[in-house]
Amino acid sequence: MLHGSRLVNRLRYALSRYAVALRSVVSRSLYLVRTGAPRGVFFAYYAGMLDGGALRKEYRTQLENFDAAKRDLQVSNDWFSAHAPRWLAMMDAHGLRRTDVKALEIGSWEGLSSFFILSELPRAHLTCVDTWEGGDEHKDGTASSVAALSQVEFAFDANLSPFASRLTKFKGTSYAFFNDHDLHDHFDFIYVDGSHRSDDVIIDAVKSFEALKVGGVMIVDDYFWDYYPRATDNPAAAINLFLRLKKGAYEIIQVQDQLAVHKTAGSAGPLRASTGTEGTPGFESGIQPFHRLFLRWVSSCPAFRRGTGAGGAGHRLAGGMHRQNIFALSLLC
Numbered sequence: 600m601l602h603g604s605r606l607v608n609r610l611r612y613a614l615s616r617y618a619v620a621l622r623s624v625v626s627r628s629l630y631l632v633r634t635g636a637p638r639g640v641f642f643a644y645y646a647g648m649l650d651g652g653a654l655r656k657e658y659r660t661q662l663e664n665f666d667a668a669k670r671d672l673q674v675s676n677d678w679f680s681a682h683a684p685r686w687l688a689m690m691d692a693h694g695l696r697r698t699d700v701k702a703l704e705i706g707s708w709e710g711l712s713s714f715f716i717l718s719e720l721p722r723a724h725l726t727c728v729d730t731w732e733g734g735d736e737h738k739d740g741t742a743s744s745v746a747a748l749s750q751v752e753f754a755f756d757a758n759l760s761p762f763a764s765r766l767t768k769f770k771g772t773s774y775a776f777f778n779d780h781d782l783h784d785h786f787d788f789i790y791v792d793g794s795h796r797s798d799d800v801i802i803d804a805v806k807s808f809e810a811l812k813v814g815g816v817m818i819v820d821d822y823f824w825d826y827y828p829r830a831t832d833n834p835a836a837a838i839n840l841f842l843r844l845k846k847g848a849y850e851i852i853q854v855q856d857q858l859a860v861h862k863t864a865g866s867a868g869p870l871r872a873s874t875g876t877e878g879t880p881g882f883e884s885g886i887q888p889f890h891r892l893f894l895r896w897v898s899s900c901p902a903f904r905r906g907t908g909a910g911g912a913g914h915r916l917a918g919g920m921h922r923q924n925i926f927a928l929s930l931l932c
């Protein structure tokens with residue numbers, strides 16, 4: 600009898616866990632659809648869904664060591680540890696442990712992810728960029744991080760002190776950092792976890808990718824974070840746009856809470872203005888087939904062709920706006 604009730608409880612527990620997991624997969628799938636994620640994101644998301652447990656087993660010793668080290672750190676909010684198993688797998692798969700790695704982190708807070716990078720990659724030099732003033736979500740009065748805000752930079756300095764010789768600290772916005780440093784093909788590993796507003800995320804993603812070496816790995820945090828009321832203000836809007844802009848130059852290696860890419864090609868050199876006679880291949884590539892069809896339709900419209908020149912679509916449209924163009928462009932956006 601006791602055995603029977605224990606079995607029922609176990610079954611109930613297993614079923615409730617499956618139900619939670621299933622609900623998460625369904626709501627995330629819907630989120631991908633709603634935010635217009637490129638097809639490759641869906642594949643990578645489903646392909647990596649079941650890895651977590653096996654990776655936690657595979658890297659048990661490293662994870663236990665990290666947990667032990669964490670006890671001596673000043674940590675008010677642990678937003679990082681759940682990602683550690685996948686990071687360890689990525690570091691191994693991309694040979695980051697073997698080489699002198701140049702790493703960049705946009706958004707360090709108290710330095711938990713920075714600590715992990717420097718402990719796991721003993722030959723790495725890490726540049727940390729942060730305002731240490733928090734993002735919108737840390738100041739809105741609801742997060743547990745509000746209380747910690749006045750102390751985060753002190754905590755960062757204390758937590759990272761054992762690694763002083765392998766650390767460069769830049770205090771300021773990521774925008775200021777990229778403005779002050781002309782970095783092309785410089786870093787092997789980049790973690791983007793600064794401001795989560797899409798306006799900032801798109802700049803961080805594009806500038807970080809430019810600063811990433813071919814063969815390097817870039818991870819962007821909080822892909823599924825649905826914080827701002829307007830969907831287009833959340834990270835996914837910017838990350839999807841980034842993926843379309845840079846299509847052909849990366850391979851997606853992970854999509855769970857974070858999206859990670861492996862850079863496979865550099866920039867093709869200085870960009871050339873369109874002459875208007877060869878169509879718009881650069882603009883079209885990376886746009887979904889349905890949208891491409893509309894773009895072709897727009898290009899064939901006489902009002903669109905009238906003002907052709909080197910100024911791109913916006914310039915041409917100024918020559919004669921047409922209802923067909925407006926409709927098609929609204930579908931593209």
Ligand SMILES: C[S@@+](CC[C@H](N)C(=O)[O-])C[C@H]1O[C@@H](n2cnc3c(N)ncnc32)[C@H](O)[C@@H]1O
Pocket residue numbers: 678679705706707708709710711712713728729730731732733734771772773774792793794795799
């Ligand atoms: C989620 S926290 C980073 C957490 C850290 N990576 C970890 O895993 O422990 C985001 C950080 O980004 C910083 N931040 C927000 N806006 C920024 C900006 N525009 N430029 C640089 N850092 C920014 C905040 O001060 C905050 O410390």
